Amino acid sequence: MKLTVGPNQFFWKPEEWSAFYTALAEAPVERVVLGELVCSKRLPFYQDRIPAAIEALQGAGKAVAVTSLALITLKRERKLSAELIEAGVEVEINDLTMLAYLPEGAGFSVGPLVNVYNDSTLSWLAGRGATSICLPPELPLDSVERLAHLGRDLGVAIEVWGHGRVPLAISGRCYHARLHGHSKDNCRFACEDDPDGLKLATLEGQDFLAINGVQTLSDSFACADHQIERLRETGVTRVRLSPHSGDFAAVCALYRARIDGQIERGAVAGALKTMQPGIPLSDGFLTGTRGAEWSGDSARTSSTT
Numbered sequence: 437m438k439l440t441v442g443p444n445q446f447f448w449k450p451e452e453w454s455a456f457y458t459a460l461a462e463a464p465v466e467r468v469v470l471g472e473l474v475c476s477k478r479l480p481f482y483q484d485r486i487p488a489a490i491e492a493l494q495g496a497g498k499a500v501a502v503t504s505l506a507l508i509t510l511k512r513e514r515k516l517s518a519e520l521i522e523a524g525v526e527v528e529i530n531d532l533t534m535l536a537y538l539p540e541g542a543g544f545s546v547g548p549l550v551n552v553y554n555d556s557t558l559s560w561l562a563g564r565g566a567t568s569i570c571l572p573p574e575l576p577l578d579s580v581e582r583l584a585h586l587g588r589d590l591g592v593a594i595e596v597w598g599h600g601r602v603p604l605a606i607s608g609r610c611y612h613a614r615l616h617g618h619s620k621d622n623c624r625f626a627c628e629d630d631p632d633g634l635k636l637a638t639l640e641g642q643d644f645l646a647i648n649g650v651q652t653l654s655d656s657f658a659c660a661d662h663q664i665e666r667l668r669e670t671g672v673t674r675v676r677l678s679p680h681s682g683d684f685a686a687v688c689a690l691y692r693a694r695i696d697g698q699i700e701r702g703a704v705a706g707a708l709k710t711m712q713p714g715i716p717l718s719d720g721f722l723t724g725t726r727g728a729e730w731s732g733d734s735a736r737t738s739s740t741t
Contacts, residue, residue, distance in 0.1 A: 573597035584671035600678025
């Protein structure tokens with residue numbers, strides 16, 4: 437299986453954004469998707485850095501794609517969407533309205549925010565030109581297997597969400613701005629203070645979700661460590677790693693070693709807990725239980741009984 441690094445979901449300072457992709461050029465991944473997924477207001481801060489990042493990544497042998505926005509609503513966002521094809525690389529759509537801007541017959545990839553839940557949707561997208569589809573992260577392994585088999589028959593690479601806070605919802609309103617007493621139009625980019633999202637808790641003080649501007653994410657970090665063998669058996673060809681702050685190149689190396697059989701099951705999770713203490717891990721969507729569940733807990737229980 438190959439590794440894809442998905443688009444950065446958060447708002448980082450331009451220098452940090454550039455440094456991330458410079459380091460990623462040397463990371464053991466085969467494909468990188470970059471650009472703005474969540475909020476078009478962030479894009480001007482690093483838009484002029486995207487061509488250099490693409491050049492560096494391609495120079496390192498990576499396949500590169502640019503992402504569309506998850507929610508295209510404004511006239512300027514429609515203009516930005518139409519201009520994506522000018523980047524000269526594959527476009528990953530995360531809003532189906534993006535299809536209107538792609539030339540007929542042009543190949544494209546599909547991101548995890550498009551609801552590809554069944555055979556009919558996958559077949560229709562393949563007929564429209566999709567060459568790669570990252571399935572929605574909430575699908576269980578049984579559904580992943582069915583779609584992976586169909587993807588193989590249609591010549592479509594099937595990818596699953598393997599690491600990072602899971603995207604759950606996108607909104608027309610900005611909770612980050614509201615929390616700081618600002619309107620969405622005058623948000624003052626409050627989200628830049630939370631480079632991995634803002635944790636939310638219930639009234640009882642239990643960690644629950646994370647907020648990233650107009651986006652809602654899981655509190656836990658998805659981690660496919662315990663599911664690698666099963667994913668390979670289903671026919672999945674790619675695993676997606678979502679960027680977070682810290683030594684992300686090291687995270688990529690961990691997953692590469694796990695997929696290649698150089699480290700055993702549980703080693704990725706153990707290393708992540710050392711690198712990012714206090715971050716809960718989960719793989720419940722894949723196992724078909726609650727999304728926040730973590731199979732590593734049951735593995736630990738089994739080993740002590």
